[in-house]
Amino acid sequence: MRKRIDIEMGVLSLMVVLTATSVWAEPLSIQDREAITRLGSAQGRSENEITPLLDHVSKAGERGLPTESLLNKMREGLAKGVEPKRIDPVLRQMTSRLESAHEVLEEAKGRGISEGNRQRAVETMAEALARGATVDEVRELSRLSQEGRHKATQEELAAGAKSLAVMKxxxxxxxxxxxLVGEGMKQGYRSSELLDLSREVKRRGSDFEEGRASLKALRxxxxxxERSDRLFKDDDRSGSGGGDRSERGGRGDRGGREDREDGSRDRSERQDRSGGGDRSDRLERPEKLDRAERPERSDHSGSGRER
Known part of the structure; x- marks a missing residue:
């Protein structure tokens, strides 16, 4: 009887493991494959060129990685007329970052960080790593966040890592x-609050660097x-902490540009979860590359022939 119970428990455990794996796996649907293949065909790409890229994305999904960002990058490249052989290394680099993000989040989960929205956490963490956050910094944020009463989630940890990258x-x-980010996480800052905090700190980076503002006081x-939307109210009214009018104006102009850049970056992230924000992930149109490589004409007649 005892042996039978042990066997049944073993079978039940195996079923739980297999079910969990299938929940996280996100292989490509037939509809996704057909849509990408049609897009490639419209750009003159054969199915044989597209299939290896689709297989790569599908295998990433089967390993439990989010595939939306990879699919979007494929769509972007094909729509721009980029050759599939140039899309392939970009997908591999993005997949590598997603794997690293998954690993560091699983490690944090083992240390007490709750799960939350797993897919969003992996995508945000991958971007944080691409923008300069390190695994050791993520571990430190995980440690700091658990010193408070608030139980941080993986999504908040990923947002914290991205916030730190923005500050850097x-x-x-x-x-x-x-x-600073760790303190925000201890106080229960939401992901959006952590990111707002990081943008404001980045915008005032020169103030902190030159001693006109204090990170210790902010912490x-x-x-x-105090919540992130209240931290800089006085600075905004007083002109960002001293200095003459021209200095404040210069810092304000720089801050405005940085805010617009961050806002533009975040809008593009929402539209296309690219899994990373550095230049190596960008796919340029072929004509841009051709233009850079095209030799200059020997005259201005348009014919290129000597008279």
Missing amino acids: EGRIPSKDGAA EQVSRG
Whole structure:
């Protein structure tokens, strides 16, 4: 009797594992394959050229990785007329980042970070790694976030990693940025609040760098429970912390440009979850490459022949 119970429990455990795997697996649907193949065909690409790319994306989905960003990158490349052989290395690089993101999030889960929206967490973490966050920094954020009463999710950890990467783009030291983001996570900042905080810090990067503002004071405000939308109200009214009018104007112009750049980047992320934000993921139209390689004509007549 005991042996029978053990066998039944073993079968049940196996079924649970297989069910969990199938839930996370996201192989391509027939509709997705057909739509991509039609798009490639419209650009003069044969099915034999497209199939390896589709197989790569499908295998990534079967390993539990989100495939939307990979599919969108394929669509982007084919629509621009990019050759499939040039799309392939971009997909491989994106897949590598998604795998790294998945691994670091699973490690954090094992240390007490709750799951949350898994797909969004993986995509956001992949972008954070692409923008300069490191695995060690993610581990530090995970550790800091668990010092408070709020139980952070994987999605919040990913947003925290992206926020730290954004701050580093504004020349904020990693240690100081991690302490600030970690404090926000301890205080229960939502993902959107962490990202808003990082953009404001990046916009004022020169103020922190030159001593006109203090990251320590900002972290203390966060530790007292002040929310991200209230942290910089006084600075905005007073002209961002001192200096003459021309300095404030210059910083304001730079900040405005950076805000617009970040806003544009975030809009493109929502439209196309590319899994990374660096230049190596971009697929340029072939004519742009041809234009750069095209030799200049020897005269201005348009014929190129000597008279």
